[in-house]
Amino acid sequence: MTPAGPGRQMYALVERLYPLCRSITGDGVRATLDIVGEYLPLQIHEVPTGTQVLDWTVPQEWNIRDAYIADSTGRRVVDFAASSLHVLGYSVPVSATMPLAELRPHLYTLPDQPDLVPYRTSYYKPDWGFCLAQNTLDALPDGDYEVRIDSTLADGHLTYAEHVIPGQVPDEVIISCHVCHPSLANDNLAGIAVATYLARALAEQTPYYTYRFIYAPGTIGAITWLARNAERIEQVAHGLVLACAGDTGRLTYKQSRRGDAEIDQVMRHVLAASERPHEITEFTPYGYDERQYCSPGFNLGVGSLSRTPYAGYPEYHTSADNLDFVSPEAMADTLAACREAFTLLDRNRSYLNLSPYGEPQLGRRGLYDALGGRSDTKQAQMAMLWVLSLSDGDHSLLDVAERAGLPFDTVAAAADALRGAGLIKA
Amino acid sequence: MTPAGPGRQMYALVERLYPLCRSITGDGVRATLDIVGEYLPLQIHEVPTGTQVLDWTVPQEWNIRDAYIADSTGRRVVDFAASSLHVLGYSVPVSATMPLAELRPHLYTLPDQPDLVPYRTSYYKPDWGFCLAQNTLDALPDGDYEVRIDSTLADGHLTYAEHVIPGQVPDEVIISCHVCHPSLANDNLAGIAVATYLARALAEQTPYYTYRFIYAPGTIGAITWLARNAERIEQVAHGLVLACAGDTGRLTYKQSRRGDAEIDQVMRHVLAASERPHEITEFTPYGYDERQYCSPGFNLGVGSLSRTPYAGYPEYHTSADNLDFVSPEAMADTLAACREAFTLLDRNRSYLNLSPYGEPQLGRRGLYDALGGRSDTKQAQMAMLWVLSLSDGDHSLLDVAERAGLPFDTVAAAADALRGAGLIKA
Amino acid sequence: MTPAGPGRQMYALVERLYPLCRSITGDGVRATLDIVGEYLPLQIHEVPTGTQVLDWTVPQEWNIRDAYIADSTGRRVVDFAASSLHVLGYSVPVSATMPLAELRPHLYTLPDQPDLVPYRTSYYKPDWGFCLAQNTLDALPDGDYEVRIDSTLADGHLTYAEHVIPGQVPDEVIISCHVCHPSLANDNLAGIAVATYLARALAEQTPYYTYRFIYAPGTIGAITWLARNAERIEQVAHGLVLACAGDTGRLTYKQSRRGDAEIDQVMRHVLAASERPHEITEFTPYGYDERQYCSPGFNLGVGSLSRTPYAGYPEYHTSADNLDFVSPEAMADTLAACREAFTLLDRNRSYLNLSPYGEPQLGRRGLYDALGGRSDTKQAQMAMLWVLSLSDGDHSLLDVAERAGLPFDTVAAAADALRGAGLIKA
Numbered sequence A, B, C: 001m002t003p004a005g006p007g008r009q010m011y012a013l014v015e016r017l018y019p020l021c022r023s024i025t026g027d028g029v030r031a032t033l034d035i036v037g038e039y040l041p042l043q044i045h046e047v048p049t050g051t052q053v054l055d056w057t058v059p060q061e062w063n064i065r066d067a068y069i070a071d072s073t074g075r076r077v078v079d080f081a082a083s084s085l086h087v088l089g090y091s092v093p094v095s096a097t098m099p100l101a102e103l104r105p106h107l108y109t110l111p112d113q114p115d116l117v118p119y120r121t122s123y124y125k126p127d128w129g130f131c132l133a134q135n136t137l138d139a140l141p142d143g144d145y146e147v148r149i150d151s152t153l154a155d156g157h158l159t160y161a162e163h164v165i166p167g168q169v170p171d172e173v174i175i176s177c178h179v180c181h182p183s184l185a186n187d188n189l190a191g192i193a194v195a196t197y198l199a200r201a202l203a204e205q206t207p208y209y210t211y212r213f214i215y216a217p218g219t220i221g222a223i224t225w226l227a228r229n230a231e232r233i234e235q236v237a238h239g240l241v242l243a244c245a246g247d248t249g250r251l252t253y254k255q256s257r258r259g260d261a262e263i264d265q266v267m268r269h270v271l272a273a274s275e276r277p278h279e280i281t282e283f284t285p286y287g288y289d290e291r292q293y294c295s296p297g298f299n300l301g302v303g304s305l306s307r308t309p310y311a312g313y314p315e316y317h318t319s320a321d322n323l324d325f326v327s328p329e330a331m332a333d334t335l336a337a338c339r340e341a342f343t344l345l346d347r348n349r350s351y352l353n354l355s356p357y358g359e360p361q362l363g364r365r366g367l368y369d370a371l372g373g374r375s376d377t378k379q380a381q382m383a384m385l386w387v388l389s390l391s392d393g394d395h396s397l398l399d400v401a402e403r404a405g406l407p408f409d410t411v412a413a414a415a416d417a418l419r420g421a422g423l424i425k426a
Helices: A004-017 A027-037 A100-106 A134-138 A185-202 A220-228 A262-273 A328-347 A379-390 A397-404 A408-420 B004-017 B027-039 B100-106 B134-138 B185-202 B220-228 B262-273 B328-347 B379-390 B397-404 B408-420 C004-017 C027-039 C100-106 C134-138 C185-202 C220-228 C262-273 C328-347 C379-390 C397-404 C408-420
Strands: A043-048 A061-070 A076-079 A094-099 A144-154 A157-165 A172-178 A210-216 A236-242 A251-254 A278-281 A302-306 A350-353 A392-396 B043-048 B061-070 B076-079 B094-099 B144-154 B157-165 B172-178 B210-216 B236-242 B251-254 B278-281 B302-306 B350-353 B392-396 C043-048 C061-070 C076-079 C094-099 C144-154 C157-165 C172-178 C210-216 C236-242 C251-254 C278-281 C302-306 C350-353 C392-396
Touching (some): A004 A027, A004 A185, A004 A328, A027 A043, A027 A157, A094 A100, A100 A144, A157 A185, A172 A185, A185 A210, A185 A236, A210 A220, A236 A262, A262 A302, A262 A328, A302 A328, A379 A397, A392 A397, B027 B043, B027 B185, B027 B210, B043 B220, B094 B100, B100 B144, B157 B185, B157 B220, B172 B185, B185 B210, B185 B236, B236 B262, B251 B262, B262 B278, B262 B302, B302 B328, B350 B408, B379 B392, B379 B397, B379 B408, B392 B397, B397 B408, C004 C027, C004 C328, C100 C144, C157 C185, C172 C185, C185 C210, C185 C236, C236 C328, C251 C328, C262 C302, C262 C397, C350 C379, C379 C392, C379 C408, C392 C397, C397 C408
Parallel strands (some): A172 A210, A236 A302, A251 A278, B172 B210, B236 B302, C172 C236, C236 C302, C251 C278
Antiparallel strands (some): A061 A076, A061 A144, A094 A144, A157 A210, A251 A302, B061 B076, B061 B144, B094 B144, B157 B210, C061 C144, C157 C210, C251 C302
């Protein structure tokens, strides 16, 4: 499987998902999860409207069939059928004819990007509206317009999905991505695609950790998952939020609120060791669902991997975040970085030197060159000495690798040899 | 009250105090406190000679009426009436006629600054002497001189004063300045003036902390206060020593011995945020009465604010530290910095997020914009998210502001809003 | 005793030791310790073959009388008599005639340094061999060669020695050097010489710490010492491994595994304060016997002082590490640095201020100038104030010196004065 392979496959998945009108509830999410389910068995959860989840309440379910603004000739000048972005998310139904002046307060545009359609929602304040290009608006003559939003807001469910890859230990790594944005390719169809192919790759062999993939609507979905998994939280050892995973910018890792979580160290190490151009940023309480996982009550070791980060590109939350904005190569690169990180995380263990008084005699165990006096001691032998020196319960193998300036793989192999010889234990 | 207003008023107070001959005891201190008492009600303390105070003993009280050196014609060539600096502080009485050669060991000059009169004392070794300009000394012909110091050293009292502004909590902030230097304007009449006008400003509304202003002789006065307030020490939460507050140099904040006391963080922040040119220095066990407050047994969170610091200017402890050396604008600026610092300190609290599991739903509490999807989230909303994220008992609002890179006022306002909504508590 | 004096004396000692064929056991070590014993009374320890020492076993004793390769004319083309390096350390006896092709696998050369003879050993894998210059090898015609190594490998003893200088307290400083290398001047005859003259210098007066000098074979010797001194380990407060102490490169101090041990701070301070060009390096688990002393079970505060460090020079472990490679001046400089370090370490104590509330009145104890008002307070007075300020049990005198920016000697003298006045106690 070459990088280009999964890149093209992930891009094809993004293309399939792009036209769907997703929101924080409704059939768009279900259709999205149905498609992902073709790639990966998913456990679907439906949580009823009105369910209390932490400080929040699951809202009514929103579904939409059609929406448009038509001029006096009946021509649809703004049409939901052309793009799911055209309707204000969670718009209440409306069916009326009104002059442009009366319609204007319900129209959202981007005056500074007059060709683009913005993405706007009103989840918790009942409202209706349309999003359109400023140029489109400017071209509308005064006069009466027919306005119609054929939507329903009714008791129903919030939908999210999980996919679990059982590991050798019950300790979990959660990989979370949001599935609530309509026709926006980078935010977050690329994240969904990378998560999906990462799950497939991890399943190729039994990983050390149990990996849980969470596909959920932003904010309310993550909050719902947290509310329903109170007993599981203490098993969550590490986590990563995937978002904006497909643009051609460089990778950005946003550290967990802790800043010194193991996932933070691993991502910093992997991105630096790979010599990819990249950026490491501090935690902020804004962005994607790391906001929830890292809220002070949970304070999980969950970071966030993006390419160009949240709100960091002009196409963000506009119709320009389309299929041209993401690339197979970029998604393949994000996936590769994830695989490198979780491969390392999965091997990163702290050992205890069982022979800590003086050096154990490696030579009689076949772990050391018999010929003395040479100065070109091999990296593998240095790695063994470093592992022995730092295996005091306070240092992980990654700590050893960073302290020794040796590749992690060399250190992990040395640890394997030492463990095989009974000199260290986990 | 414009900055120029209090600047001129403080300068006028310095002018009134300048001629008085202060020392560590005596009527000069009393006269000084009488004048300050016109601006601020003071509680005067008189501590008898011989009182044991920590490792020290209150010395005899020194008073002086006249002192001069007269030549053979009776002309006073050095005259206490012209400047209180001319007599060695705590000089024992003397009345004699002697040749210049015999007089010389009792004469103090500054050979490198031949026009200036030095300031010298001999508190604890009985001695007498005169301070004069080197040029004056050089012009004295040989011959006999009449030497007279009409002073008394006798059992009496050490005098210091307090002014207390009751706060909402009994925890105290102490503001301390020394009142023992004779005719030196910057050291420390400017400090006395700034302290006095700071007290007046703080009294305009009930502050959070109780503020205690201490006007006391250097070293022995602070030691006396500490000895007599053993039970109060644990209530002293923060403190500031004010000295050299009126020269035109930039502000200098000397950190407490702790270095990480809250007053240190506050002063660093305020001086940096105000974009004043300034300097932050480490604690040293030399300088003003921070030496006593920060002695290892007390180790209080007390820093020191000066403009050009202790011994850092050529006019220091000379007759050139006169009314021309201080300016209304400089004192107004020092006062303004103090007010900014204590306004911030008074609002700087640590809160506990009462809804720490996930983000609380700010929208339904009217604390968050209803319209989703925009990237221009307001600073006020970011401040609320930061306060929620860091209100874990380990972070003050100033910690939040510094971590978030937001203005303290914005963060404090966010905390007020969140507290009003019942989401955080102190 | 000028630096040149001990330099020449140490060089003379190196010259005497140079020809001996040392190994990890055997008469070469004994002869070496006999010579050192002429300079310093040594306690010799003989540990029988087969003794279990930590994870190791004392090996058979190796002795060698003669070894050579002779050509068909009987000419010795490689001769142990010319240099102890020519035989592979711990070679088993051999007496045979064989063609060059058969001999080749037993010949060790340095192709990149064709004039030099390498130093090679095979302690734990029974083998035999010769070390020679590549040029010598290249000049050997094909044909039969007589090969003879007149060695014995038999049950015997491992030999090491100790020299103890009793101190005022039982807490020990160990100075360790390896004595197992044959004719290599810098590695480690210079270390032996510096250790020996350091011991002589320290004995001139009773030091504070008890100093224990350990002359032992590398690795197995240090391990043997550690195994036989389990009850003593907790008395080892500090230590230094001396190696490569005589080349003309700059001094290199390799920190202990702890990195913040007192010996680390002392060596860093002394090397910086002396303004010698020098290098401070982090601990690595490779090098000399700091590997054993700093193994995680012991984790002693033991650093290592060298000039050019382990394997850091092309002459390392070759015949070029000869008497020309070390100099009297370099050894004198290493010795001087050691003396400075241990003089400081010996005086470096943590005190407790017995008058910690306010400053004690130094003046009435004669510790402070009586004349007040001057700004040129003497360094000695500043040092007293700093010692009082930081004598809270958490700061050593070296901490004080570094924090105050004062010379250690000034600070130590201030502490002596304060202790004399009963103001601080150890």
